[in-house]
Amino acid sequence: MKPVISIEQLSFTYAGSERPALSGINVTVNPGEFIGITGPAGAGKSTLVLCLNGIIPHFQRGEYQGRVWIDGLDTVDTHCTEISRKVGSVFQDPEAQIVASTVEDEIAFGLENFGMEPEMIEARITDALQRIGIEGLRYRSTVELSGGQKQRVAIAAAVALRPKILVLDEPTSELDPLGTKEVFEVLKQLNQEYGLTIIVVEQKINILLEYIERLWVMNEGRMVADQPPRQIINQPELLTGVGLQIPPVSELVYRLKAAGYYSGELPLTVDEAYWALLKCRGGKG
Ligand SMILES: Nc1ncnc2c1ncn2[C@@H]1O[C@H](COP(=O)(O)OP(=O)(O)O)[C@@H](O)[C@H]1O
Ligand SMILES: [Mg+2]
Structure with missing residues (x-):
């Protein structure tokens, strides 16, 4: 199977920083994988996510070494717009990423930016809401939504663009246990029903281990483990060794x-x- 993501000897040091945020990352991801990333604060998780959606190296200054291929395209030579057609991103703070006043407009926003025809946008909105299971929220005002609902709207907006890969950086950190579960249920369904490749950064190890198939443990810019949850849990020192709890x-x-x-x-x-x-x-x- 041709990998959908291929990372070769990736290192990145932010401009003005002494220590690399990422060092010598080598990894490939096959289409349809559901991967979790965990690790202590400062491990390089967010930096890795930024390398996947092209924000690094396109919008962040620093020293970049190695290669990241997304669906066969080297991110260094690929325009960010092109990368964003392949990689959908969802971030930590639902407030910061929702721009429109209604759910429908929020999902339309990215599609309009891609220059899509109105009838097509209409179809994509309906489909995205259905895929996420939030048809009932379509005409709601975004400010009235719960945190879990907002994150599901953010996921719907990303999914409407039909990316091959969805990356999420701590999407549940502002959410209560119910909202967290809602988000992971949606991710599971997108992965199983539509074969979407998903990479999610998450500190809540319990929920992560319950849903994902492959876990990346990061520490000090390095990938210290890359194994299925069951194997990781049977070597507890992989987590406890970097200060995480099992x-x-x-x-x-x-x-x-x-x-x-x-x-x-x-x-x-x-x-x-x-x-x-x-x-x-x-x-x-
Ligand atoms: N914009 C930035 N400028 C300089 N250093 C940064 C920047 N963002 C992150 N870093 C540093 O890079 C390292 C990795 O950070 P980050 O990827 O945010 O880790 P994590 O998401 O695992 O908490 C940390 O040492 C952090 O201080
Ligand atoms: Mg982070």
Whole structure:
């Protein structure tokens, strides 16, 4: 399969900064992957996202080395508009990225910028709202929406442009647990039903591990792990080593395992932990 993203020896140092924000990143992404990025503050997660949507190197000064190919195009030689047709972006703060006063206008905004015909825009709006499952919000005023609704509108606006890749930088950091779940449910559906390639930066490790198929752990500008959630959770030091916590259910069973009450894989979910704990009964306790 031809990778949809290919990153080769990517390093970036912001102008005026001593230390590189990214160092020697090498990674490829196949179409339809659902990837999570986590890591402590300052790890380089946002910088990596900016390299994917072309803001680096086009709008950010600094020293750039290596190559990023998006759908076969080298981002250095590709106009940002062209990159934005392939990579949709959603950011942290729902307030900052919503520009229009109604949901419908918000979704139309990007399409109009692409110079699309009005009938086509109409069809795309209907389709995007349907894909995200927010048809009921179409005529609502954007200021009245909840945080979770705003982020789903931002995702709908990105999806309306029919990108191959959707990158989201901490889209749930301003949201409560319900809003967070709403966003991840939408991402899961877009990934499964439409094969959209998704890369999401997220600090809430529990929810990330529940939804994604591949996790990138970053620290000090480097990619320190690139594995499926189950493999990561069974090597807890990959997360604890960079100052991150493993999910409480995994931690509990990890401790029981270390104390000799359990042998087997560490659980990712409450359901799995339940079965792991039942198995513990025959243990030394
Ligand atoms: N605009 C900028 N100018 C200078 N340094 C920056 C800028 N943005 C981020 N950095 C630095 O780059 C490093 C990585 O930052 P960032 O990619 O934002 O990390 P993360 O998203 O993982 O918290 C940090 O050391 C940060 O201070
Ligand atoms: Mg960040």
